[in-house]
């Protein structure tokens with residue numbers, strides 16, 4: 001069983017809380033058990049600001065799937081839930097990002113772990129810090145709580 005795997009869930013269309021719940025259920029059915037879940041946060045849209053606020057949540061899972069298969073599985077869940085890819089950083093029913101996979105570093109075109117943007121995003125670091133503050137980011141070698149302290153993003157992140 002592989003441990004220390006953290007996923008970011010995000011939704012800013014439709015019933016956002018319900019969308020997160022549906023994705024958690026599908027993840028448990030297809031990828032593995034959820035061992036920890038952060039609170040849900042309402043977060044201002046990052047990157048492309050003229051869109052509704054997101055709900056974001058970080059979960060920790062244990063899984064037998066390797067990183068590539070985990071990505072295929074999360075992409076299938078997004079498709080199953082009706083997500084269409086229209087624009088980069090645009091609105092979406094559900095987005096599932098693989099943030100960390102233990103200490104594993106992956107550098108492919110289709111898959112990069114740790115997620116390259118995670119250190120720049122309070123909407124990721126705040127919920128991740130809630131459940132994994134002392135986990136070490138395998139590239140920067142810093143704890144998540146320290147990455148949050150030095151993160152320059154100022155966008156609002158509020159517990160729902």
Ligand SMILES: Nc1ncnc2c1ncn2[C@@H]1O[C@H](COP(=O)(O)OP(=O)(O)OP(=O)(O)O)[C@@H](O)[C@H]1O
Pocket residue numbers: 071075085087088089090095096097098099109110111112113114115116117
């Ligand atoms: N760690 C990762 N987790 C999820 N997808 C990844 C990861 N690394 C690379 N990808 C690739 O990114 C694609 C998803 O792009 P998507 O449209 O969701 O980007 P985005 O969510 O708009 O932007 P961002 O990746 O900055 O959050 C996937 O098809 C996948 O191949």
Ligand SMILES: Nc1nc2c(c(=O)[nH]1)N=C(CO)CN2
Pocket residue numbers: 009010011043044045046047048054056089090095123
């Ligand atoms: N607050 C917030 N902003 C975003 C999010 C997200 O999940 N939350 N996802 C994005 C896609 O990359 C772009 N912008």
